[in-house]
Amino acid sequence: MSTTADLPSPTLRTGTDGVPAVDPDAPAQTGKEFTSDQEVRWCPGCGDYAVLKAVQSFLPDLGLRRENIVFVSGIGCSSRFPYYLDTYGMHSIHGRAPAIATGIATTREDLSVWVVTGDGDALSIGGNHLVHALRRNVNMTILLFNNRIYGLTKGQYSPTSEAGKVTKSTPMGSVDHPFNPVSLALGAEATFVARTIDSDRKHLTQVLAAAAAHRGTSLVEIYQNCPIFNDGAFDAIKDRDTKADAIIPLEQGQPIRFGAPAEDGGGSRGLARDAGTGGVRVVDVAEVGLDALLVHDATRDDPTTAFAISRLTDAGYLRQSPIGIFRQVERPTYDDQARAQLSTARDAAPGDQADRLAALIGGGDTWTVV
Amino acid sequence: MATEVKQLDRVIIRFAGDSGDGMQLTGDRFTQESAAFGNDLVTLPNFPAEIRAPQGTLPGVSSFQVHFADHDILTAGDAPDVLVAMNPAALRANLPDLPRGATVIVDTHDFTTRNLAKAGYDANPLDSLDEPGSPLAEFAVHTVDLTGMTVGAVKEFGLSRKDASRAKNMFALGLLSWMYGRPTEHTEKFLHRRFSRVPDIRDANITAFKAGWAFGETTETFAVRYEVKPAPMAAGTYRNITGNLALAYGLVAAGVRSGLPVFLGSYPITPASDVLHELSKHKAFGVTTFQAEDEIAGIGAAIGASFSGALGVTTTSGPGVALKSESIGLAVMTELPLLVIDVQRGGPSTGLPTKTEQADLMQAMYGRNGEAPVPIVAPRSPADCFDAAIEAARIAVTYRTPVMLLSDGYLANGSEPWRIPEVDDLPVVDPGFATATNHVSTGKDGAETADFWPYLRDEATLARPWAVPGTAGLEHRIGGLEKGEGHGDISYDPANHERMVRTRQAKVDAVADSLPPLEVDDPSGQAKVLVIGWGSTYGPIGAGVRRVRRSGHHAAQVHLRHLNPFPHDLGEILGRYERVLVPEMNLGQLSTLLRARYLVDARGYHQVNGLPLKAAALAQAIGELVAEAEGVPLHELDLTAATSQEVHQ
């Protein structure tokens, strides 16, 4: 008895369409305006500071009215984020921010909705909400602070910690196999998936801009150092000497190359398709030639290649990781479609609400007693 | 042949068959016909949790009981006067509920060796009707091949035998409609609508329905027709309505009367799903329904919607409330309006999904970490779910708080006539959104700036301002961490926490200031015994109290709409009576609350069998207390004395 209905196909627009913009004649917004009066309370050296600074100075670039921006977070060190921004915000409960944000984004087209979450918050307790937000493609941007540890509860292993990790709760080493958040998001058919690094302000800002411009759920994994409980987790990709070999940069339309410079100035290593496995592998550029390299295309509808690239992330101690936008495709959003159904229904039932209510409750088989 | 017509003042009919036999539909149509005729009525559907339990077995039996009368009635009736049994299992499962002398109409078609065995009969009980010791000896049994006659009647439509025999429920309905003089045009119209896309099925059903009527008229099997006159009712337009439908309409009405868009976040669960189904049809009223990935996401999205300026609602049953507890706490802390609707079912755990119980009161009251008070309202009858929904919305919006509404499986699926209210007479709910700064801060340099404090309260209600995103100048952050009084920033200050815990409690207590005095039903003013209840026990308690009064004795009744906070006058009322009885479909939850709060010797009367309380058993329990209080021997109370409900037997 299953039937399928034609859904309205709202014209795809950018992520912030429908959100009121600042008056063009008003003085430009500053990062300071977005800074609340609350004292920031992360540990000294915590990667969260850098992300906060980047976000505060990026938000004015959106050109949106401050009162139309909402930050929702779960629980964890990173989830304190909304308190430090002078926008609307909710610091909710552990893991549930994507669900709450779904309610906000669906109710109000005129809000720019952001979720801040941690690796435990998003992938452990809130894993279910994360994958469902991604599959529904609700218009919001999720910033997943991945420090590969539970910070707030003082250092237990998380779903992204490497196997064998020794923590307070795993004195003999963790026997859990870790998640790769990008692979997970791609598996959930997320329409925008990116990875960036707390300390790379420029890249972080670029990714934020692209994520905000995307209409649908944007998942941004941010590698974030926790100097207290997991210091050095990202050293290989941050260290001047090793980072060229560790970061696989994903740039739209460019052959994917990394490692020490080759003669042409590009990386001496690169990614190429593996005819044998159908996957993607690291190759020596000199050996395979430039033409054999994989040209990055995040807009490809088929997520297979993006997934294959995501698998080049080390699951253990991080010595190699693709960084950038993995996938950026268009698909109608849940909230646009839900609102479109509401307006279709409204158009089909004109007239005063009170009269329609009277007709509704007075419908069915009625009889009159005089 | 002139059939005799007998006058009755009320009748209880139970339609019973296999879950696939369409008994719910049959009962519902008979109910609609009776409603249109003008009888007062109450219904009790009863069906298995399995969608299609093995055919022909006892667990697969589904039934629908309708009680209709020429006067005002309160319950679906303790015992059916008439049983319509479509197969051996339906007969066997329902016989124990029948009083001596009841009428039994049996479809003989399925009384095959195989089906008899499935129902646990060694021999066909219909073969030994007149023999001594027959299980059916006490009843007036009519054996009719309903299925066979249906198949014969619809031959012309060329349906498969299976499809043709499916219309047997309409044949049965036609027969019963004849027997009780029910108007038929609504059912014919209904069948036209329901099967408009499948003309042969439509015609077969209508033909079977008419054939059932004609069979009653022409055959000599049934010598008597019955007449149950319309009941006197207050002037107005009526419809028959189930609790879940009334609840959904109440939520739509709350949206219209508050001007707020309604947002329902929900995860399917019996017996609450129909509220989700119904609300999903009302998008034209600005109602958004979000079928979430689980109960936690359902309430989470509703909280997000409330934060954004909608009326956030979540509907579920007990297991779902368990999952939502932490989020309800968040709504308590963030002081956002939210409706949490629990259509209770038998518990614990998965319990009895399709059966009724009211054992979630303590869960609603205390089922959260920390001091997390939540107002609780409960409807008393199916139609009352409409008003209860609007009342819950009024409290939630006025006091910026989650509110629990406790319905139950009996209210959800049961139905009764509802006098349709005028929209203009419905309460108006004022969201009173914050639009401007509410506080002046003095900086270190002495300069004053206007700002917004999200936790500055209204003096009378103690409610905090509801400032929705998009309001310039009122940007603020809320969350689950303790809030500083007034300014709402995070605060770990011990004295602040103490004040905030007490203030949140005081705010919920303040709801009592807005409640009307309780209605005490004590017509003689001489009662020494008070019977107090909540929720769907209203009908059975009322019927039990009536029986005691008819025996010439006195009992008072109070029924609580508000379970938290209790109305101001409740303590004083309890103090007026020598004995207090609290009947509940649990092991004593309201009685525990009353004892703790008022130090009264509230005695419990408990039943947890998944079914509504029975009036006769309640009358007995009330009678015992009345005898004690009035100092008369119990046997002097004639509780079996005919109530007006039972004169015809």
Ligand SMILES: Cc1ncc(C[n+]2csc(CCOP(=O)(O)OP(=O)(O)O)c2C)c(N)n1
């Ligand atoms: C229901 C619930 N369970 C457990 C906790 C305790 N808790 C708070 S944060 C957290 C883990 C946070 O880890 P992550 O999301 O990685 O955030 P981080 O602190 O590392 O930024 C836990 C287990 C809680 N607050 N609520």
Ligand code: SF4
């Ligand atoms: S524990 Fe780690 S993640 Fe948390 S604030 Fe400190 S440094 Fe940052």
Ligand SMILES: [Mg+2]
């Ligand atoms: Mg973490």
